[in-house]
Amino acid sequence: MTALTGRQAHRRYLILYGLRWLPAGLLIPVLVLLMQERGLTLPQIGVVTAAQGLLVLALELPTGGLADAFGRKPVLVAAAVLNVASLALFAVASSFALFVLVFLLQGAYRALDSGPLDSWYVDAALADDPGADLERGLGGAGTVSGLAIGVGALASGGLIALGPLGPVSALTVPVLVAVVAQLVALGALLALLVEVRPAGGVAALRASVRGVPGAVGGAFGLLRRSRVLLALVLVEVFWGFGMVTFETLLPVRLADVVGGADRAAGLLGPAGSAAWLASAAGAALAAPVARRLGPAPTAALLRVIQGGTVVGMGLLAGPVGVLAAYLGCYVVHGASNPLHQGLLHRQVDGPYRTSVLSLNSMMAQPAGALGGVVLTALAGATSVSVAMLAGAVVLAVAAPLYLPAWRAARASAHPAAGRAPLPARPPTRQPPPARARAR
Numbered sequence: 246m247t248a249l250t251g252r253q254a255h256r257r258y259l260i261l262y263g264l265r266w267l268p269a270g271l272l273i274p275v276l277v278l279l280m281q282e283r284g285l286t287l288p289q290i291g292v293v294t295a296a297q298g299l300l301v302l303a304l305e306l307p308t309g310g311l312a313d314a315f316g317r318k319p320v321l322v323a324a325a326v327l328n329v330a331s332l333a334l335f336a337v338a339s340s341f342a343l344f345v346l347v348f349l350l351q352g353a354y355r356a357l358d359s360g361p362l363d364s365w366y367v368d369a370a371l372a373d374d375p376g377a378d379l380e381r382g383l384g385g386a387g388t389v390s391g392l393a394i395g396v397g398a399l400a401s402g403g404l405i406a407l408g409p410l411g412p413v414s415a416l417t418v419p420v421l422v423a424v425v426a427q428l429v430a431l432g433a434l435l436a437l438l439v440e441v442r443p444a445g446g447v448a449a450l451r452a453s454v455r456g457v458p459g460a461v462g463g464a465f466g467l468l469r470r471s472r473v474l475l476a477l478v479l480v481e482v483f484w485g486f487g488m489v490t491f492e493t494l495l496p497v498r499l500a501d502v503v504g505g506a507d508r509a510a511g512l513l514g515p516a517g518s519a520a521w522l523a524s525a526a527g528a529a530l531a532a533p534v535a536r537r538l539g540p541a542p543t544a545a546l547l548r549v550i551q552g553g554t555v556v557g558m559g560l561l562a563g564p565v566g567v568l569a570a571y572l573g574c575y576v577v578h579g580a581s582n583p584l585h586q587g588l589l590h591r592q593v594d595g596p597y598r599t600s601v602l603s604l605n606s607m608m609a610q611p612a613g614a615l616g617g618v619v620l621t622a623l624a625g626a627t628s629v630s631v632a633m634l635a636g637a638v639v640l641a642v643a644a645p646l647y648l649p650a651w652r653a654a655r656a657s658a659h660p661a662a663g664r665a666p667l668p669a670r671p672p673t674r675q676p677p678p679a680r681a682r683a684r
Contacts, residue, residue: 249439251373255382257437258366259389264430265362266390268332268423270397270521274514275405279416283339293344300352301359302610308356309603317361317599318440324357325431332427336420360602365438367590367598379590380532380540383583387528391579395521397426402514473653474592476646478605480548480585485609486616487640490555490633491574493617495567498629503564516568520575527579535584541651544584545644551577552641559633588650 249257280290312320331350338344363383370377401419409415469475500509535543554577557570586602593601616636624632 248372248441249369251370251377254366254369254373255385257439258362258382259385261362261430261433261437262386263389263393264426264433265358266393267397268328268426268430270394271401271419271423271426272332273394273398273517274401275416275419279335279420280344282414282416283344285341285344289341289344293341293348296345297348297352297355298610298614300349301356302607304353304356305359305603305607305610306600309360309600312357312361312364312599316440317365318434318438320357320361321365321434321438322431324354324361325427325434327354327357329424329427329431332420332424336417336424356603359606360599362438363586363590363602364598365440378532378536380535380583380587383586383590384528384531384580387531387579387583388525391521391523391525391528395518395525397423398518398521402518471592473649474589474601476649477585477589477592478608480643480646481605481608482612483639483643483646484548484581485612486619487552487555487636487643488609488613489616489620490636490640491558491571491578494620494624494629494633494636495558495571497624498558498633499564499567501629502562502567512564512568516571520572523572523575524579527576527581528583530576531580531583534580535587539651539654540584540588541647541654544581544588545647545651547577547581547584548644548647549641551581552637555633555637555640559630559637588647592650 277290280293285293308320327350331347331354334343334350335347338347363386366382366386367379370379370382400422404418404422405415407415407418410418413421496509496513499512503509503512531543538546551574554570554574558567558574561567561570589601589605590598616639620632620636623635
């Protein structure tokens with residue numbers, strides 16, 4: 246099968262990215278409410294969602310290694326099939342045990358889905374043009390995902406407003422539409438994603454599974470040998486910790502400002518949709534700004550600016566000020582993602598690309614959990630504003646971790662690339678599998 250040009254890969258990448266995130270947008274407004282409607286308590290919902298997070302943490306690296314060893318397309322297809330199954334079960338689940346199963350399926354889906362599509366696009370783009378503008382392509386994906394989530398959330402609200410359809414409750418209708426949307430995404434994935442890989446059937450799958458420890462070990466080997474890559478992955482630790490401020494503490498802060506949880510909930514619905522659209526706008530701005538300042542300096546500056554927006558959420562009086570800072574935070578968040586991902590991709594050659602992305606993504610899981618414990622405890626002991634200020638500091642102090650990438654870019658023959666010379670494979674031997682699997 247003929248390989249795609251960079252332009253063809255970019256166009257298909259954006260289509261697949263938008264279709265991938267549309268079901269998520271449809272689910273966001275009803276996720277918790279539907280479980281409550283079916284009889285789950287808030288503590289039970291916390292346990293259910295924790296099951297997903299724990300499974301993602303356990304599978305993130307092995308599935309990344311599988312995508313590198315066996316191929317990105319089959320892993321993405323398996324992920325899409327699991328998502329169809331989890332959404333269909335979510336539409337009819339009525340017990341705690343079934344909801345746990347739904348979120349375990351979601352965890353497996355998210356682990357399989359994390360990274361392979363980005364890796365496929367980057368490999369196709371660099372194969373066509375080694376100097377390809379990765380930030381532009383990844384920024385376009387950020388824009389498309391933000392728009393897809395925002396549109397999906399708005400459509401979900403409209404479907405709920407239409408009321409129940411016969412025996413189907415109003416909150417269940419968006420879930421059924423999400424099932425259809427995911428089936429469309431699966432069909433598009435089968436039709437549009439072209440991957441050249443050797444045939445081999447079951448034998449190739451067995452060989453690929455045996456190759457997973459090597460792929461994971463290779464990712465750790467790259468991390469161990471590259472100060473630039475290590476610093477970039479550590480950024481994710483601070484980022485994951487600090488995101489608790491605008492994902493968890495913001496609703497509490499807004500409730501304090503407006504004088505009640507009910508009034509805050511009424512504002513957060515449209516504000517949440519607007520935030521994803523703001524994220525899309527930020528992703529669209531990332532590449533033009535990075536071309537002027539350089540990806541690493543821009544990424545470092547955005548960490549500081551995002552910390553400033555969180556300070557605004559913590560200190561500004563009145564809902565207008567708090568929500569304006571919230572939207573500004575999401576503009577920065579959307580712009581930061583493609584720049585950080587682009588810098589990561591430029592440090593890794595193809596064989597271990599998805600494994601490194603999974604390693605980077607995995608760092609956010611325990612960091613976010615730690616941030617949730619520390620910052621909520623700090624909010625309880627002092628105030629929400631104090632906890633948000635602490636989280637803002639953590640976000641901002643990650644900025645210097647982009648300096649190694651900046652220095653590498655200035656020292657390289659192509660300053661815009663931000664890439665330090667790194668071998669595609671470990672030079673002599675890979676770390677033993679047991680060590681490579683260690684967290």
